[in-house]
Amino acid sequence: MGCVGHVGDPAAETAMSTPTTTSTTNPGSPATAPAHRTRVVVLGAAGRDFHDFNVVFRDDPAYEVVAFTATQIPDIDGRRYPPDLSGSLYPQGIPIVAESELAALLEREHVDVVVFAYSDVRHEQVMHLASTCIAAGADFRLHSARHTMLRSTRPVVAVTAVRTGVGKSQTTRYLARMLVDLGLRVVAVRHPMPYGDLAAQACQRFATYADLDRHECTIEEREEYEPHLDAGVVVYAGVDYERILREAEQEADVILWDGGNNDLPFYVPDLHVVLADPLRPGDETAYHPGEANVRMADVVVIAKCDSARTADVEAVERSVRAVNQRAMILRADSPVTVDDPAAVAGRRVIVVEDGPTLTHGSMTYGAGVVGARAAGAAQLLDPTTYAVGSIAATYAKYPNARGVLPAMGYGAEQVHDLEATIRAAVEAGECEDVVSGTPIDLTRVLSVPAPIVRARYELREVVPGGLAAALRSALALETTGADADATYAGSSS
Structure with a gap:
């Protein structure tokens, strides 16, 4: 099967035109900088911040980005955004400092503009940071999707969410299988997770488990990449997302944007699917940039309906409809299965859950607890x-995580501490x-003196066929859709 190019409102497509980035500029000498360059700090968490810099600031001599700040992810501050990525205007690279140093940084560097560029943050917290910047004399800026999305030569299906831990991963897998079954070559592009050597991670391609080992992927990265590899889908990720896009386009009929946290897509989507969580009703309009995703969505999937109260599902649906009257709203279950229930029955278990879901996602449990019970x-x-x-430090910072074990695997030290914690209990x-509720096989990265039983979770549409219909409409697939509807009607995966 094949598909046609982008479809939609021509005026909207013009408005969302691709911004200029280094990959399209003359590689010669940089333009002469003005007498005063606007001094900028970008607030981030090793993801959106680097993308916004690459797209908006990297080659503009009117601006000087004096620092990135870092939060949410451990051990990012103290490094530098390297010259190989920062371009000719920044021959020494750009320092990355802790967000806790922001007030002092604003004063010391005489900062003119602060750009907020990370995700899964309460609106109130964003405005507290804005107040800090405004009081110090700096403007506070939030970049729009229009100024930061890149346009692909291939159709793009984007999966994002209102919060982390809602169900993006299983939804992305579900859509990938649907597209593959239609005979399309699908490449998943994952939201950035560059926790190692940034220059070496500029553009990464994963097609096998050996690629995960070669790139020394952390548990956090493996959680996102392994399920795609299991399904035979190639994954790209890294830091330079225009370079990533152009390489992915060479082997794809469709680009599947696999979002992180509740961030906006980096690419202009032909179909934007947003996950909402009835276990956290109200969060769909209380967090940045999750609310923006809801307002931009073509389809909103209310997940976990099988675990939520009907009243909460209905409340989320009303909330979504209040801010986006044009979106298709679908309901879905998130069924959990345990690989070997007999190995868990009657046993005393420690449940390991996805780390970000418990930390800045603020959940107290995940699929592992559901499966173990x-x-x-x-x-x-x-x-x-x-x-x-x-x-221990994670529990101190995120007391809501107590009772389960967060799979904090951003580096070798955290993996060691995860192992040591389990070993001590055994x-x-x-x-x-x-019982592991993470999306990966933990036995590949952990060695503990107890069996590890996986709890897996998938997406199941309450009324089958809605996502198949949305795909056909948005991407103008050359099919009647009968095969897709038949394949996914009543499917539990």
């Missing part, structure tokens, strides 16, 4: 007593099994 675990042990190092005679 359904399988009849005798006791879900609180691992807090056995926590060591960075895991050696104390308290833990008999581990």
Whole structure:
């Protein structure tokens, strides 16, 4: 099967035209800088901040980005955005400092403009940061999607959310299978997760498990990449998202944007699918930039309906409709299955859950807890007593995570501490099994003296066929859609 190019309102397409970036500029000498360059600080978390810099500031001599700040992700500050990525205007690169130093940084560097460029943050927190900047004499800026999205030569399906931990991963997998079954070559482009050598991670391609090892992927990265590889879908990620896009286009009929947190897509979507969470009703209009995603959405999927109260599902639906009257609203379940329920029944278990879901996602449990309870675990042990190092620090910063074990795997030290925490509980005679609610096979990265049983979760449309119809309409697929509807009617995956 094939598909045609972009469809939609010509005026809107003109408004969303691709911004200028370094990959399209003359590689010769930089333009002469003006006498006074507007001094900029970009607030970030090793993702959106780098993209906004690349697209908006990198080659503009009117601006001087004096620093990035870092939060949410450990061990980012103290590094530099390297010259290989920052361009000819920044031969020394750009320092990355802790966001906690912002007030002093504004004064010391005489900053003119502060750009907020990370995600999954309460509106109130964004405005507290804005107040800090305004009081220091700096303008506070939020870049729009219009100024930061790149346009692809291929159709783009984007999956984003109102919060982290809503169900983007299973929705992306669901859509990927649907597109592959229609005979399309699908390439997933994952929201950035550059926790290592930034220059080396500028453009990464993952097609096999060996690629994960070669790029020394963290647990956090593996959680996002492995499920796609299991399905035979190639994944791109990194730092320079125009370069990534142009390379991905060479082997794709459709680009599938796999969003992170609740961030906006980096590419102009032909179909924008947004996940909303009835387990956190109200968050769909309380967090940045999740509310913007809802307002931009073509389709809003209310996930986890099988775990939520009907009243909360209905409240989220009313909330979404109040801010976006044109979006298709679908309901979906998130069924959880345990690989070996007999190995969990009657046992004392520690549940490992996706880290970001518990930390800045503010959830208290995930698929692992749902699966362990359904399988009849005798006791879900609180691992807090056995926590060591960075895991203990995570509980101190995010007390909502107590009771389960967050899979904090941003580096070797955190993986070691995760192992040590489980090992201590096993050696104390308290833990008999581990139930893993993360999307990866933890046995590939952890060695612990207890069986690890996986809890897996998928997407199931309450009324089948809605997403298939949205794909056909948005991408003008050359099919009647009968095959897709038949394949996914009643599907639990």
